[in-house]
Amino acid sequence: MARQIFHRSTSTFPADKVYAVMVDPDQLQARLDELGGPGAALLVYAADDGGVRYRLRHGIDPSRLPPMLQNLAPTELRIERTEALRPVGPGRYAGTVGVEIVGTPASITGTLRLTDTAEGSEFVIDGTVTVKVPLIGGKMEGILVEHVQDLLASETAFTQEWLARTYT
Structure with a gap:
């Protein structure tokens, strides 16, 4: 069973500037x-x-993970993430994201969308988290969704600060 993950963030900056950053x-x-x-x-x-x-590539010390996820990788956890983003029209970008948690049965796939809005822009990630482990895979997927949501929130804050330093 897979879990959906959805992340939406907004910016006062137009999509072209957000994309550039x-x-x-x-x-x-x-x-x-x-x-x-x-x-x-x-x-x-x-x-x-x-x-x-x-x-x-991201690295996570397994001691920072819940015990259930520590069993996936007893040593340092490596996460490799591929993103592709392209312009699809004025003020509009689309792309894909793929995440592999190296050496584990866990992965994430999804789409990216960045568009102008009346107030600036909106960035959306819509994805699916899959952990192919019988019986407990669904529980692990839920935990991964929470951790990914936290990472995306931190990355959004970092990007917003970078935008402010670059364009104000």
Whole structure:
């Protein structure tokens, strides 16, 4: 059984500026330095007229996880996340996200959407968390959803601060 994950954030900045900051390799590296945990790195970065694609590594000390998740990876947990975001029209961007928790039966897939609004812009992540473990996979999925929601909130705050420093 899979669990849905939904994250929505808004900004007073237009989508074009939010996109520019979200895909800036300096911002990505700084965000990883602050929030990425042990071994965090920007593994791949590619940009062209069609958009941007990058792969990030996050690290989590298992002692910071609930006991049920510690059983997934008794040593340092590595999370690799690939995002692709491209312009689809004026003030509109769309993309995908894929997350692999290395060496575990857990993954996340989803879509990304960034659009202009009357007040600025809106960023939406709509995804599915899957843990392929009989009987307890659903419980693990729920715990992962909570942790991912916390990470997304922290990343949103970091990006908003970066936007404010860059454009005000």
